[in-house]
Amino acid sequence: MELKIDSEDLEQMLLKIEDSFDIRFETNELAHVRTYGEFCDAIKGKISLDHSEDCTTQQAFYKLREAITKSTETEKKEITPTTELAEIFPKKTRKNQIKTLEMNLGFKLSILRPPHFVTGFLAILLLASFIVLFIDWPYGLIGLGLSIGGFRISNKLGNELDVNTVRDLSEKMTREYYVKSRRNSKTMNKNEFDEILEDWFVNFLGVRKSELTREARLF
CATH class of the missing domain: 1.10.150 (DNA polymerase; domain 1)
Structure with missing residues (x-):
């Protein structure tokens, strides 16, 4: 295969x-x-x-929980693996809180994105611009510029969570920051x-x- x-x-x-x-x-x-x-x-x-036999995802959860309590007003006892991230990080303050959370953890989480309808529209615009290039290239170039610029701006300003629960984020940390998620980085x-x-x-x-x-x- x-x-x-x-x-x-x-x-x-x-x-x-x-x-x-x-x-x-x-x-x-x-x-x-x-x-x-x-x-x-x-x-x-x-x-x-x-x-070492210990579970990395569990250790990632404890590190994440500690960082969340420092970044928000949420208490440890309120944070469980099934806790919804949207409950911890309300939209109005989400970007700043996630930025603070990343600072406390020491690495980027990359969990914010633009709404799907925005990326869908920009993807259609990008595809249409490629087609227009062969028909009327000035307009095609304008469309390409708008779609590429739109992707950059929307990714920078995106405020939608790309993961749902604390468990999801702990698993993402384990995958993308395995060594940094462990208590002992030598194991x-x-x-x-x-x-x-x-x-x-x-x-x-x-x-x-x-x-x-x-x-x-x-x-």
Whole structure:
């Protein structure tokens, strides 16, 4: 089975995985990798953290809960894994509170986005502008400029939450900031590794979990 993954998307995901586990690959170090199993083995072989049985998502939750109490007026006892983030971060103060939360955690969460109808409209405008380029290129260029500028502005001003609950955010932290989410940054729970790599392929590349066999070819 071939996963049919775009090589640029895979490279971008690899950079994020490197940041998450605090590792770095040399240029062409993964040139031999062709299958999902080989990719997982290469990542695992690069990590030199000591094994510890504790749960990283649980530790991420405690760190997140502590940071939320410092960033808002919410008390610890009010924060559970199922607590809705929209209840903690009301729209009027959301951007500033999320910014403060990120400062307290020490990393970007990237959980705010523009409304879907805005991105949908801009995507249609971008596609239409490409078509118009071949008919009336000045108007096509104007449309491209407006759509690209619109994406930048809407992403900067976006105020919609991209995750729903504290648990969702804890899992996102575990995936994207694994080392920083742990109490001891020199350790990892190696039993969690396979699931975390699966989450990357599912959430970042849109691959179905059932397709992720060791023999699945990446290209």
